[in-house]
Amino acid sequence: MPDLSVDLCGLKMANPTILASGILGISRASLALAVRGGAGAVTTKSISVEPRKGHPAPIIITYSGGMLNSVGYSNPGIDNVADEFADVRDVGAPVIGSLTGRDEEDYAILAEKAGRLGFDALEIVLSCPHTPGYGTMAGLSTPEITERITRRVKAATSRPVFVKLSPNVMALTELAKAAEAGGANAITAVNTAGPGMIIDIKSRRPILGGRIGGLSGDALRPIAVRCVFEIYEAVKIPIIGTGGVSTGEHAAEMLLAGATAVGIGTAVHDRGADVFRKVAEELSALMEAEGLRSIHEMRGGAHEA
Amino acid sequence: MPDLSVDLCGLKMANPTILASGILGISRASLALAVRGGAGAVTTKSISVEPRKGHPAPIIITYSGGMLNSVGYSNPGIDNVADEFADVRDVGAPVIGSLTGRDEEDYAILAEKAGRLGFDALEIVLSCPHTPGYGTMAGLSTPEITERITRRVKAATSRPVFVKLSPNVMALTELAKAAEAGGANAITAVNTAGPGMIIDIKSRRPILGGRIGGLSGDALRPIAVRCVFEIYEAVKIPIIGTGGVSTGEHAAEMLLAGATAVGIGTAVHDRGADVFRKVAEELSALMEAEGLRSIHEMRGGAHEA
């Protein structure tokens, strides 16, 4: 049996799959569901300073090319999650707390408060493509701001910090370098693409309650793989390759592009909450077929001359 | 029978479908193939100043979410196409000459020379995402440059000028306004997204000869619809909605988002070179079911309060 275990900045994972932020992850129990489904680590839904209601439904739609979501960062706010995630250490796998803010100040507050909860690492999201006031729509995707926020967050917590980037920026590798310069321990690449819109032709209305939504799943995968490939050549810190992974082959592609671990979100829809176990088993089978013994033999493999 | 005819900046089209640039379109005969397949108008493969060989193959791959291409603007150069497109007026539908340059100078030369050929309109491509030296990779996607190039091209030709934009820019509506300010007669939205990469896990190589390629088809459609929707609210000139259209329903979605005509490329793969006729027939059928008599009753329908 090939060895699938990963040490991601000190997080000991039984396999490289990570529940991506915003899929399940709103409560301790929903994280536990993904762990029971085989996830090597899990990420919470992004937490903001104030409670947020999010957009009207549909908040998620699926179509032939993938998934669109405009959840709108609904969450009870950092002060109300203390309870929820107090005993998070016993879910059975490392837990990454995802944080989303409007500016540097928000992130400092979030990091400080979240650092007191049971999270094994913090992920800061500078990349939501469809929520006004957040991520790319708040101009958080410049190298300067990325470095500044990363630095503030690092100063406010002793936990490893992952910076989550958007695929929708031209200066992707600049942002990754800025995060690294700011002290980030890893890069999560990527958040959703687009945004996109689907219109119901009978009612002539955009279907998503928030009208536009981030694109994930199949549509996103080649973009995410390209981003991971580019970031791998730009920085030394590990990458959590995220976007459209739903099989062991897709996971292998991410690892070969340069990822150390693999985020999975949308595939929960197609393959169930145990998609993590399925992906890990498929990955193990194809490593065995190729005669590979450890997943370290795959990382960055597509870069060799 | 609903009336599908469109007058696009003076181009008289029997239906709103247009063969998108880079699909077939390398010769007069390949344009004629699309016209026989029902296209309301056709666009040539983009023409550059110098001959270009393009990338090694595979230049086009299809996967579950859509298509990736890294054709790399292979074409014999503007001076060698005169012959090819000399008698282009008799293909049976309006012909749009697509031009791609590295800078303002290139575009001025191209417009001047192409203006002497039989094209009914010229499309300038400021948006290729994957060819170094061209489009977004050459920094052609700023409002200033967009306006400047458009103005130069307008000055060099008496033909209607369409400006083709990339979905991969944050400042999309700014670019559309800049094109309008520069005198563009229409906006073509959009070029491919990404770029993306797919890695073959056995050989560990990116599959595309050019390693990265632009994303089209299903994956692109919601992004393209969103772009058309936004541009429609930003400018008054007509929009050629392009990206992932392969059925009459998709065409209706584009029209409701605000398009006047609908570009079709990738769908030639799935539905054949007569996809244009199929889409027009499906569109006609669904207009009939909704009691619509002219496609003008659809344009921008998703914007009504």
Add this chain to the structure above:
Amino acid sequence: MKHELPVTARIARVILEAEGIRSVILPVRTEVRPGQFAMLWLPGVDAKPVGISYHTPETVGFTVSAVGPWSERICALREGDLLGFLGPYGNGFTLRGRRIIVIGGGYGAASLLLLAEEALRSGLEITMVIGARTERRLLYRRRAADLGLPAVFATDDGSFGVAGRTSDVLERILVEQSVDTVYACGPEMMEKKVAEICAAAGVASQISLERHMKCGFGVCGACCVDRSGARVCVEGPVFSGEEALRIEEFGCYHRDGSAAKHFF
């Protein structure tokens, strides 16, 4: 990938079921198992989970109680208006045994009607217990009669049928008859009562739970219950009485749209 977009259609019929409760029938073909729900979409406004209460090969229908801004707009729709839905979603009920009791409180009766129809078609012995605060809010009196469905009605204020709670009616029936399975859908405290009564009496029960739902198909996590994390929209909405009683928050608290807890 597996995918679906909402189906939108013009309402074929609106039925005034009771005070503030209406049904809308859409001319859409779809497969439904009793107990499933859909995300009913009012284009441009919002989509919410609603049980499927009517079903023929050519139509599907929903019964909505006006309790807030969205449901009031649904109840104001007229024939010919556009309405969409995503689904059907969820596991639905499973018919088990020969003698069954079906208990619905408030609009909860909606999810049970298709089950009752199926039970009748399968020749089961069925008793339907429908409860409401008061007579004007009682659902499906006509429909039960038309179906020839043996029904007991209960109102809190005694304005029609038995005075009192449906759970009291259940307790009485279980004393008098031997019953194989009890099906319940209604206010959560009533459901908990039913599950406990059945557990005590050694009778199997199936309970349809409600939790705040945003996607309806297992992705957003809004409907995950403590502590198992089971998604009410996928693993439910129907749980066996024992499963339901093992859900820590059952009859205790639920979460709202921002995942904040509210206690019953």
Add this chain to the structure above:
Amino acid sequence: MKHELPVTARIARVILEAEGIRSVILPVRTEVRPGQFAMLWLPGVDAKPVGISYHTPETVGFTVSAVGPWSERICALREGDLLGFLGPYGNGFTLRGRRIIVIGGGYGAASLLLLAEEALRSGLEITMVIGARTERRLLYRRRAADLGLPAVFATDDGSFGVAGRTSDVLERILVEQSVDTVYACGPEMMEKKVAEICAAAGVASQISLERHMKCGFGVCGACCVDRSGARVCVEGPVFSGEEALRIEEFGCYHRDGSAAKHFF
């Protein structure tokens, strides 16, 4: 959407067919019609159209003549090396009639071998004519013998078999025998000759064309012929002799990778 990515596998066998011409066999299951081609992919280098010349339920094989940088690298591959392909693509040949002639020039014989095998299995009367510049470049002498395929060999320099062109051989056969269909694949001037000979003799022919191909599946337009615009990769590569003779550029010119014309 309909889609496919290349299949990559380790070469199971390399066969030295003639001077500068090798076959590679891949252990991949795929369905093939005789006359189809694939985009043979040397990972990290390039992909080019190549006819399918070997096929069993478990394998598929290609015969490549080293004529340039890419084909030289293919011919230098060894067992165990990785090679990929996309396809099979194209329409392929159609067997028609009882007596057929199959004419291959150079590596063109490759595309015809599977057709010959199928014809033998179907009990047709078949004569295979294989031509080359000189003996050392002649393909499939062994394979034709192993198959028990009646074959006539022709070399330009007379170093083996008949001295002269395959089209001359064809003309002679058509005088002696009555033939239903002639199949040809080889240098375009030879193909044109064959089509003309058959047209003059009133015999049906099927001609496999080559044009510069970049995608292989009908999107890029590289292989569209004047003036119909027919895509050799989709509507072809096999055309009836009449269709081929209606193609304006047949035997006259073809386009390169940047769509510039080259005359034969």
